[in-house]
Amino acid sequence: MIAKPIVLGLGLAALALGSPTLAAPAPLPAPYKGVYQPQGVDEIGMWREDDESERRLAASPLVLRDEKLTSYVKGVLCEAVGNDRCNAARVYILREPSFNATMSPNGTMRVYTGLLLRVRSEAELAAVLGHEFGHFEHRHGVNGFKSARGATDVLAWAQVLASMSSSYDVRRSYQNLELSVYGSFFRYKRDQEREADLTGLGYLNASQLQPQAASAVWKNLMGEAEASARVRGLKKPNFNAIAFTASHPPDGERATYLSELALPEGASRGDGADRYRAALKPWLPQFLEEQIKLNDFGGSDYLIERLAEDGWTPELWFARGELFRTRGNQRDLANAADFYTKAIEANSNLAPAYRGLGLSLLKLGRTADGQKALRTYLQLSPAASDAGMIKLMVPGGTAQ
């Protein structure tokens, strides 16, 4: 606890100076001390609850059951934190399209599919997983619980004493106290996040992967948030403001200090982007489908276009078509038809692209072309779950 402010101070001092040459890279992790077991009533109690929760998780339909992908993600974690440490973690991939990963006190790591869709390389994934592992290594779960307990204990007393008093002054000072207790609770949460960021970057500096990727993760997230806000007609988000109840430091701050803490020599290392792309390929269409259902046009389009920086694939054209068709204005349908056509040009067997094309053309009034595309869809996948419905839109009802 004493060491923390000093280490943090180093990183933040580097921030304040604002010059990459003066910044000290995040320290390398201390040697691994071996598996730790919970100590004290609180920690043992939390582990037990956590063990029960992991037991339910292991049998949950939310878990993506693909041994290959799961062991790949576990492998990236091991590459970041080292083989001795990574044995403490059990990785579960959850089908949930938002950007998140967690690691709980007993070593259960939950990785959301939305995170896998957003990061672009092994180094970026390792940056996030290393951060989560930092929470685990610093026992942030149990410490956070103790801080919440301390805060609510004070508030409970203050509330009881204030409600027993009839004086306005006492009630007002209770309100002030309440704000300051909440304020320091949330500040504590943000300091935990900064500590985990620092630890995560320490792992990355010591690994074979490029530590500069950590900062890239946050830059990309900000890009997505901006794109999302633009399409919704909202103001450009402020990435450096801290809300009173924010649990994490602002993205802008994180992107800056993470870039300053990265070991400069590390920039020449590989980031494993090719390996990452190959591992994710079989799952990309499904992750994109789930992302599109979030109804976040700007964010989804940003993600698709960023994935397409490595070249447009039929799957990406198809996803973009689905995105535009889902929003469904007439102008969107014209674009969607165009994207589906590009997908079909690249892969003439992509059945769902014919369905999308057909449905878009029907709405655009190009009935004959639409029906032709739908017939091809039925030909290519006669057993599709929506085949019956599609047949109703095609005269003759069958593909002949």
Add this chain to the structure above:
Amino acid sequence: MKFVLRLIALVFACASLLGTQAASAQEKSATKEGFELPAQSGKKILVFRPAISVGAQSTGGLFEPNAEWTEQAKTNIRASLDKLQLQLGNAVVTAPEAYGDDARAVEEHMALFAAVSQAVIEYQFFVGNRLPTKKRDNKNDVFEWSLGPGVASLPGASQADYGLFLYNKDQYGSTGRKVLQLVAAMGGVGVKSGEHIGYAGLVDLKTGDLLWLNADGAMGGDVREPEGSEKRVRQLLEDFPGSTIKDDQR
């Protein structure tokens, strides 16, 4: 995300301090119409992994899980359950450990039972809040809830007649909470110390129908002690079909 849950817990903990008690016009148990289980009929009851959690309540009202108390409670409750069911003439069988798809099916049904029993408590036991189809004047004052026939394929189901689900959560007020309660009471402010919730439900393993449910937000008996656990299980089973437990106590 864990943080959001914690924040919610925090807000609730503070809000519950001065909150009012739940309305009292609430029923606590019900049996499916026409279901009878005469004593000494020698039925086999399959017990699924009971959800038991015991801990303390901090001064501010947070749940502080305690692993040792939980383990004691598990052992004690199981022993009392065996003993009382034996008195009724039923045999208690533990559901076998499940793997793969079986484990997922069990987990799904445990979650389903939790959801159904919550619905029963909310929409049937709380009389003023009954769903239209569960109202007396609708001639539907019947206890008709089901988990569906899928239960028949759960591991161990073919060897037993009924399935028993148990949920138990105990929070014992910490010293700090009790002192707070005392001081608050002197000032005329109500602070609750501790929470003791128990549910037990019996399910027909062939049809999945819920045969009996007992749910109580204020249970007695200290589950950390063998005698206390027996009191708790007696309370849980007091309206169990064919049970004479209630009469024993008089």
